[in-house]
Amino acid sequence: MDIVILGAGYGGMSCVTRLSRKFRRKKDVRIHLVNRHTYHLLETRLHERAVRESEVTIPLSRFLAKRKNVTFHLGEVTHIALEERYVELDFGKSETTPATPRRIRYDYLVIALGSKTNFYQIPGLEEHAFQLKELDDSERIREHTERMFAIASTESNPEKRREYLRFVIGGGGLTGVELATEMAERFDSLCEQYHIEESEPEILLIELGEKILPSLDGKQIRRSVEALQAMGIRILTNTRVVGMREENGHLEILREPGAPIPTRSMIWTGGIRISDLLRKSGAETGPQGRVIVNEFLQVQGYSEVFAIGDNALAINPENAKAVPTAAQFALQQGYLTADNVKRFIEGRDLKRYRPKVLGEVVSLGRHLAVGWASLPAGMQLRFLGFLGILFKRAISERHLFLLWKERQNWTGHW
Numbered sequence: 338m339d340i341v342i343l344g345a346g347y348g349g350m351s352c353v354t355r356l357s358r359k360f361r362r363k364k365d366v367r368i369h370l371v372n373r374h375t376y377h378l379l380e381t382r383l384h385e386r387a388v389r390e391s392e393v394t395i396p397l398s399r400f401l402a403k404r405k406n407v408t409f410h411l412g413e414v415t416h417i418a419l420e421e422r423y424v425e426l427d428f429g430k431s432e433t434t435p436a437t438p439r440r441i442r443y444d445y446l447v448i449a450l451g452s453k454t455n456f457y458q459i460p461g462l463e464e465h466a467f468q469l470k471e472l473d474d475s476e477r478i479r480e481h482t483e484r485m486f487a488i489a490s491t492e493s494n495p496e497k498r499r500e501y502l503r504f505v506i507g508g509g510g511l512t513g514v515e516l517a518t519e520m521a522e523r524f525d526s527l528c529e530q531y532h533i534e535e536s537e538p539e540i541l542l543i544e545l546g547e548k549i550l551p552s553l554d555g556k557q558i559r560r561s562v563e564a565l566q567a568m569g570i571r572i573l574t575n576t577r578v579v580g581m582r583e584e585n586g587h588l589e590i591l592r593e594p595g596a597p598i599p600t601r602s603m604i605w606t607g608g609i610r611i612s613d614l615l616r617k618s619g620a621e622t623g624p625q626g627r628v629i630v631n632e633f634l635q636v637q638g639y640s641e642v643f644a645i646g647d648n649a650l651a652i653n654p655e656n657a658k659a660v661p662t663a664a665q666f667a668l669q670q671g672y673l674t675a676d677n678v679k680r681f682i683e684g685r686d687l688k689r690y691r692p693k694v695l696g697e698v699v700s701l702g703r704h705l706a707v708g709w710a711s712l713p714a715g716m717q718l719r720f721l722g723f724l725g726i727l728f729k730r731a732i733s734e735r736h737l738f739l740l741w742k743e744r745q746n747w748t749g750h751w
């Protein structure tokens with residue numbers, strides 16, 4: 338029997354580590370993990386890597402080396418055939434190696450391929466803007482930022498100098514705010530390094546809605562805005578990015594309302610979408626291309642197929658709303674799906690998915706965070722300050738701890 342998990346992110350890793358443990362004594366159950374990289378990416382910390390050296394990947398071999406029942410397939414999933422029960426991937430495709438297509442047949446499939454940046458077909462945006470989704474994206478932003486400071490330092494034309502030192506972030510949600518604040522902190526040392534006045538670099542945060550961080554409450558939003566402004570970040574709300582264009586070597590962001598913004602650096606964090614792979618597989622999809630799943634996270638019409646994390650449009654039975662795309666839910670869904678695949682195979686009733694909302698934390702640089710945490714009896718602890726950063730770090734560490742714990746439970750040692 339073959340169980341295939343697509344994606345080694347938050348959902349995929351929690352699912353595969355638990356499945357591996359649950360089936361450790363079943364020789365006839367083979368587990369396959371497919372991922373385009375050889376590492377597990379800590380996506381929630383990617384903004385840190387975009388501005389400074391920071392460890393945001395863990396080699397998959399660290400989790401899988403001792404798991405004899407898991408086969409890792411490095412490759413890009415290119416096709417999911419739900420009717421015929423196989424997935425197709427290209428492994429070996431790189432600049433120097435030709436594509437090598439391969440099929441993997443499955444009895445049970447878990448789809449956890451995460452999301453992509455949504456450029457909403459805004460003219461010129463995908464071509465000219467950076468995004469922040471993959472490790473490479475964060476490296477590109479970091480290198481480019483430093484280049485801009487280096488070039489500006491010898492530029493005598495004040496207008497051009499301002500252009501090099503103007504950094505625009507599209508999207509005032511969690512990713513945009515976390516990146517803007519990390520950048521603001523990093524700029525102090527870049528200014529010193531390149532002999533640039535601290536007042537020269539500019540960070541603009543453009544948000545379509547009337548407020549940034551809309552999922553926080555009014556007071557927390559106000560305090561976050563104050564914190565960003567104290568860091569010198571300019572916030573433009575009610576502003577729509579309508580295009581980007583390059584003319585005579587100049588790059589401009591077109592917006593409504595307002596005049597074009599000349600800049601060399603636009604980072605787009607304005608939204609996500611799911612790969613067309615899923616829609617093309619025949620699965621029913623909803624907003625953002627997320628796959629519609631039932632209360633057990635099974636794909637409609639395909640009970641042997643589960644979708645989790647950003648890929649799944651799961652409904653919270655408490656408020657009948659779609660569960661947001663967030664690492665905490667991907668993790669919970671991964672563990673639950675491992676349990677349910679085992680139950681399904683054994684002919685037992687499946688467990689219903691009930692999301693546990695642990696809270697929400699947005700970092701505002703390295704020493705400050707805003708958000709809230711769930712307390713017993715439906716209470717909430719709200720915070721803005723250093724406590725928040727400790728909490729955020731604890732959530733990230735807890736994720737790693739749980740993955741290691743699954744491994745420990747299986748091998749008997751760390």
Ligand SMILES: Cc1cc2nc3c(=O)[nH]c(=O)nc-3n(C[C@H](O)[C@H](O)[C@H](O)COP(=O)(O)OP(=O)(O)OC[C@H]3O[C@@H](n4cnc5c(N)ncnc54)[C@H](O)[C@@H]3O)c2cc1C
Nearest residue numbers: 344346347348373380381413414450451646647663664667
């Ligand atoms: C900068 C940033 C900060 C964030 N901060 C937070 C936060 O603080 N809190 C929070 O809850 N959420 C946060 N999120 C959102 C969170 O990271 C996602 O919701 C979460 O990663 C979703 O988990 P997942 O398992 O669905 O997908 P992912 O973790 O994205 O994993 C998907 C995996 O599939 C692989 N993959 C994708 N397509 C293919 C393919 N075709 N072939 C092979 N492999 C493929 C990817 O390489 C990846 O390993 C943040 C996101 C970003 C970008």
